[in-house]
Amino acid sequence: MSAVLRIAREEWRLLRRDRVAVLGLALLLLLTAVAAFTAWDQRHSADAQRSRHQAQVDHEFEAQPERHPHRMVHYGHFVFRPLNPLAAFDSGVDAYTGHTLYLEGHRQNSANFGDVRQSSLLLRFGQLTPAFVLQVLAPLLLIFIGHGSLARERESGTLRVLLAQGIAPRQIVAGKVLALSAVAALAMLPALLALLWIGLTTPAPFSLAALLAAGYGLWLLIWALGIVALSAWFARARDALVALLAVWVISVVLLPRLAPELATAALPLPTRFETDIAVTRDLAALGDSHNANDPYFAEFKKKVLAQYSVGRVEDLPVNYKGLLGMEGERLTSALFLRYATASFERQAAQLRWVDRFAWLSPVIALRRLSMTAAGTDLENYRRFVEQAERHRYRLVQELNRLQAEKLSYASDRSSRDSRISAEHWQGMADFHYEAAAPREALRRAAPAAGVLLLWLAGLAGVLALAARRLGRITR
Numbered sequence: 001m002s003a004v005l006r007i008a009r010e011e012w013r014l015l016r017r018d019r020v021a022v023l024g025l026a027l028l029l030l031l032t033a034v035a036a037f038t039a040w041d042q043r044h045s046a047d048a049q050r051s052r053h054q055a056q057v058d059h060e061f062e063a064q065p066e067r068h069p070h071r072m073v074h075y076g077h078f079v080f081r082p083l084n085p086l087a088a089f090d091s092g093v094d095a096y097t098g099h100t101l102y103l104e105g106h107r108q109n110s111a112n113f114g115d116v117r118q119s120s121l122l123l124r125f126g127q128l129t130p131a132f133v134l135q136v137l138a139p140l141l142l143i144f145i146g147h148g149s150l151a152r153e154r155e156s157g158t159l160r161v162l163l164a165q166g167i168a169p170r171q172i173v174a175g176k177v178l179a180l181s182a183v184a185a186l187a188m189l190p191a192l193l194a195l196l197w198i199g200l201t202t203p204a205p206f207s208l209a210a211l212l213a214a215g216y217g218l219w220l221l222i223w224a225l226g227i228v229a230l231s232a233w234f235a236r237a238r239d240a241l242v243a244l245l246a247v248w249v250i251s252v253v254l255l256p257r258l259a260p261e262l263a264t265a266a267l268p269l270p271t272r273f274e275t276d277i278a279v280t281r282d283l284a285a286l287g288d289s290h291n292a293n294d295p296y297f298a299e300f301k302k303k304v305l306a307q308y309s310v311g312r313v314e315d316l317p318v319n320y321k322g323l324l325g326m327e328g329e330r331l332t333s334a335l336f337l338r339y340a341t342a343s344f345e346r347q348a349a350q351l352r353w354v355d356r357f358a359w360l361s362p363v364i365a366l367r368r369l370s371m372t373a374a375g376t377d378l379e380n381y382r383r384f385v386e387q388a389e390r391h392r393y394r395l396v397q398e399l400n401r402l403q404a405e406k407l408s409y410a411s412d413r414s415s416r417d418s419r420i421s422a423e424h425w426q427g428m429a430d431f432h433y434e435a436a437a438p439r440e441a442l443r444r445a446a447p448a449a450g451v452l453l454l455w456l457a458g459l460a461g462v463l464a465l466a467a468r469r470l471g472r473i474t475r
Helices: 003-017 019-062 069-075 130-146 151-156 158-164 169-201 206-233 237-266 272-286 295-308 320-359 362-374 378-406 438-473
Strands: 077-080 100-104
Touching: 003 019, 003 169, 019 077, 019 130, 019 169, 069 100, 069 320, 069 378, 077 378, 100 378, 130 169, 130 206, 130 237, 130 362, 151 158, 151 206, 151 237, 158 169, 169 206, 169 438, 206 237, 206 362, 206 438, 237 320, 237 362, 272 320, 295 320, 320 362, 320 378, 320 438, 362 438
Parallel strands: none
Antiparallel strands: 077 100
16 A cells, blocks of 8 residues: 555544544535435426416416407516526526516516525525535535644654655645545535436436536535645644635635625626616607607608508508507517616626636636536526517517408407407417527536636645645754
């Protein structure tokens, strides 16, 4: 057996005798298992509930009696965001963004019913998921287990004995890292089993599940290297513990909370009230389709009459009111899209600003990688909103087209008297969300993975320097 393995074996033997370390590891394993089960159960229940609600509103839309098409425009429809299978591992921004969209004509609504708005403030600290346990609690356990791995040897004088026996400092350091890495791997075991279970019970892409496992493996390995490096740097175990706890508080608790606040201050996002005022102002500038003297729509009327070579709207082969509704919806939808795109682009810029702090706190890079792989990041939410908006536009324009083609202008006096058959509603409101391809998620997660690898390489260099310094101090 090599010296590295012997040192790692002795470290494991010491850990087994430490009741606090064994109890802490057992509690972490239990907490991770409980978090995995509860998160999976909540995700399964929420997805089933949304599917049930979606089927219900689809049935209610199709079950509407004979109506005027414009009444159906204002009747509207609901769509529910389906959950990604890996959301049980990392819920990401799902709890903050909402999952229910009401689609109606002339408006673009935001998603409602976010879990944070309906739960206690404790949810804002972090949901109990395997991702939260591994990001926040697992490093803390490794700190308490490994802070004295080398400092303890210096305090007791056994380090000089090991070096006198011909064992190189790098072998001692490697053995300590191996022992702590094995503890980290054991701490990850329930999460890995959870990923395996999710992969077997849902159509989760294997590549994304593997990316999650690799990302959290890198994260805990970074902590194993950093803990041993700081333990080698300090002469007393308690000093190493204080320093490591300070690093944990700053990098895991403080910076991930501070970075978004600084990004918001640097790139402020308009409030909902400010956006509504701006949208209302721009809508008024577009023109009023109900005003016959409005310049834009008066010109639109001339173009339509010239297109069909007639002199009056009554002579058109289609219902002018339907054409008017289609043009108005085209204008307002383009305006809504412009504001929504600007909002998402500003939020994406804020995230890029936060990403700069990943060089100070690798947990920021880990969270970006984790949410991207789990399909619970801002980009996936934006994908849902944009697909829902395209569906809303198609739905409203189809209803406007029915008004233009199925009703004559002369008979279209009242929505109560002018109606079309209910068979036109069948299949019109079906919404099918298309998730991003796994390769796209892998591409977007690549920068975060690169940051984690650079952190690992940097800490490996620090550890090598610490081993060299350790050899000089003990001579």
